[in-house]
Amino acid sequence: MRFPLTYRELENIFMDARDPDIAALNGEYTVDMLSFLPSLKRFNHRKVIYAGEHKPAGYNVLFGKTWGKFSVSLSDDKETGSQKTLMLNYDLEHNFLLIRNIRDYLRCIEDNTLFIGKFYFRFFRWDFFIGYFSLEKIK
16 A cells, blocks of 8 residues: 555554454564655565454564564553554563663554554653654565
């Protein structure tokens, strides 16, 4: 899917996307930054999501290195307009302090193979919106 470039259009896609199915979210996904940040897709930026001990979990791969482990949970967060999202929460003890402040929220576009996400950075108790990204399942 070719995504539009304006935040308004991306927000409309996010709000119109379907509620995600946490049980179907597993595998490896390419990540494409859709905001002012440069895309890391050309550097093979991926997220790997798997069934964890108690709930799904995952990690990022960038430049062939694993970083940023996260837990996955359903969320009705106020930041996402009270819609059901999947929250990727990086607040885990084995992550560096800075990475622990990242929160990603996902909504489903196509049959659990294409997602649009919003990412936030938490500073004290406030979440600051950074931008949009897409996840596309690697077949």
